[in-house]
Amino acid sequence: MNLLIAIPCFNEDKTIxxxxxxxxxxxxxxxxxDVILIDDGSTDKSVEIAKKMxxxxxxxxxxxxxxxxxQSAVNYAVENKYDILVNIDGDGQFNSKEIxxxxxxxxxxxxxxxxxxxxxxxxxxxxxxxxxxxxxxxxSSFISKLVRKKFFDVSSGFRAYNKQSLLNFxxxxxxxxxxxxxxxxAVQKLSILEVPIExxxxxxxxxxVVKNIFSYTLSSLMIIFRTYRDYFPLRFxxxxxxxxxxxxxxxxxxxxxxxxxxxxxxxxxxxxxxxxFFYGLSIIFFTLGIVxxxxxxxxxxxERILFRLKK
Numbered sequence: 529m530n531l532l533i534a535i536p537c538f539n540e541d542k543t544i545x546x547x548x549x550x551x552x553x554x555x556x557x558x559x560x561x562d563v564i565l566i567d568d569g570s571t572d573k574s575v576e577i578a579k580k581m582x583x584x585x586x587x588x589x590x591x592x593x594x595x596x597x598x599q600s601a602v603n604y605a606v607e608n609k610y611d612i613l614v615n616i617d618g619d620g621q622f623n624s625k626e627i628x629x630x631x632x633x634x635x636x637x638x639x640x641x642x643x644x645x646x647x648x649x650x651x652x653x654x655x656x657x658x659x660x661x662x663x664x665x666x667x668s669s670f671i672s673k674l675v676r677k678k679f680f681d682v683s684s685g686f687r688a689y690n691k692q693s694l695l696n697f698x699x700x701x702x703x704x705x706x707x708x709x710x711x712x713x714a715v716q717k718l719s720i721l722e723v724p725i726e727x728x729x730x731x732x733x734x735x736x737v738v739k740n741i742f743s744y745t746l747s748s749l750m751i752i753f754r755t756y757r758d759y760f761p762l763r764f765x766x767x768x769x770x771x772x773x774x775x776x777x778x779x780x781x782x783x784x785x786x787x788x789x790x791x792x793x794x795x796x797x798x799x800x801x802x803x804x805f806f807y808g809l810s811i812i813f814f815t816l817g818i819v820x821x822x823x824x825x826x827x828x829x830x831e832r833i834l835f836r837l838k839k
Contacts, residue, residue, distance in 0.1 A: 534615050539571060543619050550624045555627065556628060594705065614627055614689075616686050622686040623726045641719070643686075668680055692718065696712075708751050762817050769812075776809075783799035
């Protein structure tokens with residue numbers, strides 16, 4: 529099997545040399561592996577260092593986001609017929625010696641995607657902020673509920689993908705890809721395994737992705753919102769329709785309750801109008817759900833066509 533190790537990179541010249549030099553010389557079950565650096569608009573010496581070490585570099589003209597960098601890695605892996613893609617950050621946070629742990633279940637044909645999970649078990653992680661730890665737990669719980677399967681780390685940037693999953697990739701987010709892939713693969717019926725890994729957090733080190741916890745959370749939620757809407761349209765739109773229907777029911781009870789008690793509608797006409805308004809919204813979203821579900825079938829067929837073209 530051929531393996532591609534991809535490093536999305538944005539201004540990591542202080543660590544990128546150590547990351548590249550730490551890769552094992554040989555991996556069990558792998559006949560050949562290559563390393564590629566996806567430069568996402570770096571302005572430091574990251575690219576220069578990588579090229580001096582003999583690493584192939586794909587450069588973006590500006591900083592598009594780790595999601596776009598990852599998509600470039602996937603495109604290169606598919607175009608060059610790699611069997612496995614491993615994605616690892618360029619900041620030295622992950623232990624590259626554990627690549628074997630991620631690829632083993634894929635080589636053995638047990639799973640399609642292996643995720644390096646930082647939060648399985650009760651292992652203590654040094655220097656991680658409480659806000660980031662809580663945020664990861666909340667996000668993992670949220671994604672788990674959406675895809676109806678329990679996951680502990682949906683934001684890890686240390687992952688391995690087999691050829692089947694690479695051919696099925698059809699992501700849209702540029703900011704980040706980590707959460708979107710879980711929903712995408714749940715729809716594709718591909719298997720995901722979380723593998724316990726080591727992780728290092730550095731004191732006073734600022735994340736290249738999470739520059740502001742609130743903006744990161746908002747951007748991630750928007751990606752999840754749009755992905756869930758597109759992949760589960762019937763469930764999404766009918767949930768909204770049911771919400772408006774319940775509000776309409778509340779105003780209906782107020783409206784008719786007032787009539788039963790007082791014998792007149794006057795004085796509570798606003799409740800009747802609001803009930804009709806929310807019932808109307810409910811019908812609109814119910815209908816949108818049916819239409820979106822029909823369009824979803826077209827999307828599925830298009831993805832099947834894309835899969836065969838890539839294959």
